Amino acid sequence: MPILLVEQFPVLIVGLSMFLAYTMLLVGYFNRKLLLPMSLTWNSICLVLSLFMLNHVLTVGPIRYWQGGWRPPWGIEYVDDAMNCYLLVIVISIVILGLIYSKGNVEHEIEEKKRVTFYVLLQLMICGLYGITITGDLFNMFIWLEIASLTAYALIAVAGGRALRPAFNYVIMGSIGACFYIFGVCWIYSVTGTLNFGDMRLLLPLVYDNKAVQMAFAMIVVGVMIKAYIFPLHLWQPDVYTYAPSTISTLMASVHVKVMFYILIRMFYSVFTLNFIRHFIGLDMLICWVAAIAILAGSLWAIRQRNLKRMLAYSSISQMGYILLGVGLSPLSPWGLVAAVAHILNHAIGKGCLFMTAGAISQQEGLRDIRDFAGLGKKMPYASAAFTIAAISMIGIPPTAGFATKLFLIIASFDAGQYPFVAILLLSGLLNLVYFWRVIDQMYFAKHEDTEDVGAVKETAKSLPLSMTAPMLILASLCIIVGIIWLTNIPLPLINHILSNLRLGVTI
């Protein structure tokens, strides 16, 4: 069988990303201005490669790459199906926008001498995220998980000062999560003797009754849930998102956590089966209710916050509940998985945009407290407009992306016959309205004094660099475009591929 070029892309993306990170360390020693263009160029190439992969996956079938030519149960295998490639495209696109955003942001938030380390670590973290997305091996995934997490700890601490304590909290909690994960992997390995997803899926059904396997599953899920800050395992997250550099909180909120969630999805569908979750440990309804509590609790806490970034952090906790609810409903209705998959994209663009605007506001005006935002609509028209659109998407007003998620989740709840979740979802939309609209009110409609001087207003409006305005405007417009696309049947082939690749057994 001839080996296609596109089948080499997974390893190229991961391998060269890591190679680039260390090259950047060398280059940075001589010229630190080159770092961002290097990273940006390579990630743009990655985007093209991943689009080719997506196309290949949708037209031909999953890509399998055997590292070093070793056959799967022994060697490390990279398996990429529609789910991986879909996530990969999202991650790479947001990463590129985040890198563009970092140009203006890093100059403001990161000290000159730390910038080389910052970009090297950032590239390493990106590499880790790509690795998790691409790999098809449970232990290999742990390696990438640690790369993505360790660099994230450091990147948060780069901000210094108040960011140090949250970063340390995150180190502790993240390490506990990683321990849970690796323990679970070890136990499964001890029972099945394999680490490969596909292989495990074949071997595990024979030992579903085994308590070690069930325990392992629980440990992996809890470990990943800590990293994906599912309520009540979220305690490390609000501080981290509040004090991390804006670029990092953007990337953490929009892609880092999605990739963590992707591990959970892989565990549920590709390593274990819904049959196991539903009939052997009976976790699916528990997951749904945990998600429902997360949705409501995150929103309620968000309402209490006055710091914009902290509010967005709690909002993320709530939004992760949407994805988890979708996953939890999926044994009963394929629409649950559709909603989860859709929300991975919708939340990535929406929350990415919101964190970018929050960073821009604190950078240009020095404002963090929502109560001081009066008149911002005039001072920062583009950032405010982007914030408004993304917030409307988060609330779930049609025709934005958030509405599609809400609609799919409601369809899933009806389909599954779980009516309480319909009420919870509708209520959550209203709670989102309460805390997001407060900000919009302050920005546009609150009385303020100091914007009478029109000349000065124009002056400050220009001071936000294009490199920061453009990404958030792109993401804001994506919120609407993606929202409309979800309402059409254009994504149907992709969704059906994902459903069949995750072996849900049904299509929509």
Add this chain to the structure above:
Amino acid sequence: MELMTPLFVILCPAIAAALILLSRNHPNIREAWTIAASAASFLLVLSMAPEILKGETIKFMLFQPMFKGVYIGFKVDAFGEIFAITASSLWFLVSIYSIGYMRALKEHAQTRYYFAFCLAMMGAMGVALSANLVTLFIFFEMITVSTYPLVIHEQTPEALRAGHKYFAYLMPAGAFLLFGIMTTYYLTGTTDFTPGGIKSLPTASHVILVMLFFAFLLGFIKSAWMPFHSWLPTAMVAPTPVSALLHAVAVVKAGVFGIVRIVCYVYGVDLMHELNLWLILAIIASCTMIVGSLFAIAQDDLKKRLAYSTISQLSYIILGAALLTENGIRGAMLQIPFHGYMKITLFLCAGAIMVATGKRKISEMAGIGKAMPITLLAFSVAALGMVGLPPVAGFIGKFYLCLGAWAVPSPYGMIFLAVILISSLLDVIYFFPIIYTAFFKKPEGEISGSGEGKIKEAPRLMVIPLAITAIFSIIFFVYPNMFYIFDLAKMAIVDLFGGI
């Protein structure tokens, strides 16, 4: 038949909204876009009427979502066309009036105002033309969000509170509506508006159907039925053109339109009878009519009084639909444009009085009729129509409503007939004192003096639109088929009842 026209009708305000933002530094160009868009969408809407009268239904599918049985698209039938004609024709007049009003008062943030106005009208048109509940919901939410900047336009604490109240009522309503729509979808597999009701809906259990009906009613509290009405008087802090078009026509009529759609095109006449839902709806409407009128009598602020009058009058339409008789539904459908034209005249007059004299309270308006004869004459014409006296259009609407109540084959019919008549009497009580005060009461101080204090008519851009709407209110009486309204209503009845 497939036609692109509905899409163009929606695109007109959408494009205009974008152009308004782009030309924010050139007021004349900015306002020209509004007028051009409103005129274009009116003509486009009107161009569909002859086709519909031939018995065609104009369909346009925008896109097919992933879930089966639903599409996002437009289907223009006679009833939708009536609402679309009403909204678009009045939008044209009000956008002219807006220019006069906003410039006379030197309002701030006019770009935001025109932008939001365009989006709100886009929502109203979309509601009128939408083919099914899902499409209707999308545009319904668009109305809710885009009206917010208009309600709080003044940005005073009072306006902000009004805005919050507005959202506190209408956003949960949106949630109820979405719940109702999804339940309908799960019960029947479709949400298309079908004359006579969705076929497979009656198979569901009666308890669920009754609960679903209440979910829909709560979803359509845009129609301000009591006790969920209080957002409407509060929202009167908005600039007058907004109150006029949105809170007398586009927003509230969208709510009423939704209720009529549910009654006649989702549940259907037979199911409404079977579940006795018509009685519940008619009782709610009757209470709102009477209590709304009583509240109106107590108001001294002219706009507030008009707001309560709107609440009361909207329930005539709901009552007409709830009676489930041919004439009742025809009266309801006719009352949508007729009440629209008359109520908008009243609001435009209130705005003109405010611009010319700065007065909001009725008790201060003694003697202004002599200073502003055209405005007050228009006001009187519209008030006559509200009461239901000839020669104004309101007579025709109420006449059919009474016929409809008469035709109800149970003793309840007489009760509802009595309610309509009593409510009309109450209308007299709260409208005629205004006319009396304005024309015949002697002003306390020297109001129409000379020099700077002299009261004149409002700017011409304001007086002309309100004169036109008043004249149209009379034309609709003489020739109810203006803009094909009467034929369209007949057409809709034929659709619903299968021939008369």
